[in-house]
Amino acid sequence: DIVLTQTPLSSPVILGQPASISCRSSESLLHGNGDTYLSWLHQRPGQPPRLLIYKISNRFSGVPDRFSGSGAETDFTLKINRVEPEDVGVYYCMQATQFPRTFGQGTKVEIK
């Protein structure tokens, strides 16, 4: 199984400041069709996760442009340009290149 390792696991941030989360994969996530199926999800307390970013860097519908994704092969990053109060919660990376689908452990973002 592909293992996704996120760092940091906890990120106290100041409102209006940037934040960054790393996701490292145990194997390349480059699919044979040329796509890389790495997504980012955000989960607020008591709510289901919601999709932020898919295929490394594509913002899902309605996601603010302060969120951006980058990376390739085994190393990926989610950046929040300027953290806002509604950005608190847990962020997960997820791969859909291989079965079984796997998730990172999650990174908790909270306001300092």
Next chain:
Amino acid sequence: QVQLVQSGTEVKKPGASVKIYCNSSAHTLSDHYMHWVRQAPGQGLEWMGIINPSGDNVNYSQPFQGRVAMSRDTSTSTVYLELSGLRSEDTAVYYCVRAGDQYFDLWGQGTPVTVSS
């Protein structure tokens, strides 16, 4: 706005089975692969498996093989998850998830399942 609506809270005894359903509030799911993901209290996300649009092909995560069954009724656009041989470690919130192009674009509200004697 399209929503996935899941069945309600379940409380089961060890060894029992649970069957959860998921359907769409306003949009057919018949064209989509559907996944099930669970989340134990205070823990991360765990993928359980996938069912294809016609319901005749499934792929289960190895830890659940032998005691999980995913199915769907295309006439009602409903998908089902059945988990048998429940144990305390199965206490979790279970989510149905719609798949876009290999991404999870729509999540149900979750069904809490508690396994306790």
